[in-house]
Amino acid sequence: MTTTPMDRRSVLARSAALAGGATAAAAGLTTAAAGPAEAAPVTAGKPPSGAGALIGPHDPRYPLLTTGNNQRYVAAPEYVKMIRSTADAEKALRTAHRAGKRISVRSGGHCFADLVCNPEVEVILDFSEMTGVGYDPSRRAFYVEPGARLLNVYEALYKGWGVTIPGGICYSVGAGGHISGGGYGLLSRAHGLVVDHLYAVEVVTVDKRGTVRTTVATRDRNDPNRDLWWAHTGGGGGNFGLITRYWFRSPDARGSRPEDQLISPPSKVLVQAVDLPWADLDEAKFRRLLKNFGAWHENNSAPDSPYRHLSSLFNVSSRAHGSLGMFTQVDATVPGARRLLDDYFAAVTAGTGLTARPMTKANGEIPHLTDLAEPREMPWLNATRMVGTNNPTITDPMSRAAHKSGYMRKNFSDHQISALYRYMTRPDFTNPDTMLVLFSFGGRVNAVAPDATANAQRDCVFKMTFQTFWPDERDDAFHLDWIRGLYADFFAETRGVPVIGGRTDGCYINYCDNDMADPAHNRSGVPWHTLYYKGNYPRLQQVKKRWDPGNFFRHALSVEPPRR
Structure with a gap:
């Protein structure tokens, strides 16, 4: 679907009478x-x-x-x-x-x-x-x-x-x-x-x-x-x-x-956006940085963790971009909010020598935010607008892209980080609009039983999106080969996909990827629907049987009616 422009003059009504103006x-x-x-x-x-x-x-x-x-x-x-x-x-x-x-x-x-x-x-x-x-x-x-x-x-x-x-x-x-x-x-x-x-x-x-x-x-x-x-x-x-x-x-x-009747967001949030330049990284520091991120989330993603009020988006960008980018938000109304944010950044960068640098250019979902290397407090809705709207990579109308996903229950393996470093620094790969996006997960997400909703991944600590964007159809094969190669190598220990197991927990259906249904790319023997839905798939099939028995609503990764 295409993007429609937003009209910021929209006025809300709080009674049955309709307010004027709107998009x-x-x-x-x-x-x-x-x-x-x-x-x-x-x-x-x-x-x-x-x-x-x-x-x-x-x-x-x-x-x-x-x-x-x-x-x-x-x-x-x-x-x-x-x-x-x-x-x-x-x-x-x-x-x-x-x-x-x-x-x-x-x-x-x-x-x-x-x-x-x-x-x-x-x-x-x-x-x-x-x-x-x-x-x-x-x-x-x-x-x-x-x-x-x-x-x-x-x-x-x-x-x-x-x-x-x-x-x-x-x-x-x-x-x-x-x-x-x-x-x-x-x-x-x-x-x-x-x-x-x-x-x-x-x-x-x-x-x-x-x-x-x-x-x-x-x-x-x-x-x-x-x-x-x-x-x-x-x-x-x-x-x-x-x-x-x-x-x-x-x-x-x-x-x-x-x-x-519904949750209230924080009235104010404390936000920080930083660059971590590739010039300051070698493979050892890169490894330490990623291990730090994974370890922090392993240790601080319980439903009752005091850090549940903090969430971070970490773009591990290709060397061609020039830097890695991290956006972190914490509820400014909780006691010790600044300490929570400072302790998080210190834990992620420990042993690397990295310091917070201003984010001088957009990085994937994170826009150009030069004034937030030093954390700043602002109203929640302003922060939401700031991060969501000024993001040229994701909303570029010329964009061609490829995306893959994975849920992580535990920290990265050494092999996974080596594969990521090798692909992100490959000398023939010069696309700056490429990143592994690491999203903070867990917290209250993990307070819900896996079968209480159809979304079954309820004990993970962070999730990932591998993605690359490019403008020219002539470059499709190169970028698809690159991202497929990275994904296959990253998950080589589980035959090319994040199988349900001790470290990984499958994929996110909203980051749908047809390769998960292709045995040329998914060599694990685990069906695509298990990667997305785990043990909830048979129940989804029964719903399909009742409500769409003719399988009229279907696509490459749709729920299929049971065979009997």
Whole structure:
């Protein structure tokens, strides 16, 4: 999906009366399937009206809507159907199913693989115009529509009610896919995954007879449709039906006031952004630095750790970039916040001789932040905007990219660090927009049982994304060979992938990678679905059997119905 510009003049409403002004990304829509309301939902923005456009090959918008954030993947569908409501989604699904069309589903367009845009797709159903965010008193929960971009969700929830969800950094990711795959970000160590706060989901499904219906499934124990809710707590997008709305209420929420139903972010955070220049590193210092990072997270990722209020994003960039980059955020309202931050940086750099240098240029997800080598306190939402919006590598509309992932239960092995150093310093590799991103994990994420949600990785300490970006199609083979070579070497001890075991714990479905289903790259004998879902996959298959028995919703890494 492509990125739409944000309008910072959006004004939020706190009553049933709609506030003026807004962008498409702050628009609201009351769903007909929400049940009898005690009061009208409070909505951000102005609702779109009518059915969404039908965009064919001769429409000037067609080239824009047949690719996404990664320009490697382009589709040639018969049409793109823009969806504006649940009723619109029902009609679009009924039409495509009756015609026997192969569909794909898009909310934000950040899909890392070709699950949305590929040559087999005949119809793309695009939810980027369903962008409502608001409060539904009938459910005592906040709703988010699938096309809402993450930063707009944060803006609406926080300005309207002082609450948030612990979601991701990149501002333009769509809520639809981010949530269904689990969803996490800088607040997850303190508050868990996004889906740990998911109360309900509205899904449009189709059975074998072609009957289209809309179901609201909740986490309530007596809900006969609870399995459909569970499948959307990490089961991935495009698997079971069309998601038209999510509702959020934290499991420990009490009372009836909206502001008590969901977590509140810190009023202020302490942030630091530093460069660690390659010129100051040799292989021994590089090894020590990475070992320090892994050891710190092994020792400080328990659910009750005082460091759960601290989260760090560490870009181990290629030597061609010039430096490694680290962004760290800690809740400034907790006692000793500055000490927590200083102790973390000291632990990671111990024995290396490295000092905090200003971040002089953007580094992957981390923007150009020259004034934060010395930690600075700022309002949480300002920090979220700062990190999320000014990030030219991730949001470059010319970008071609490759991504791979892994969860880590323990520190790096010596072999893994040697492989990483060798590939990141290879003399023939001159692409500066390349990095292994290390994300702090654990904390309250690990307080949830592996089968309580579909997201099964619940005892990890950090997670990783291997990624490289380039602009020219002629360089595809070189960059794919490079990243595949690095990944295979990094996980050579487990035959090319992060198998479920003592050190590694599989992959993250939101960082989908078709290579995991290819025995040429996954030589472990472990099925791709075990890497992503572990022991939860058979249960996901049963949900698939019930809600999509005809396997109409499918892609290269979709949940498959059980064979019997």
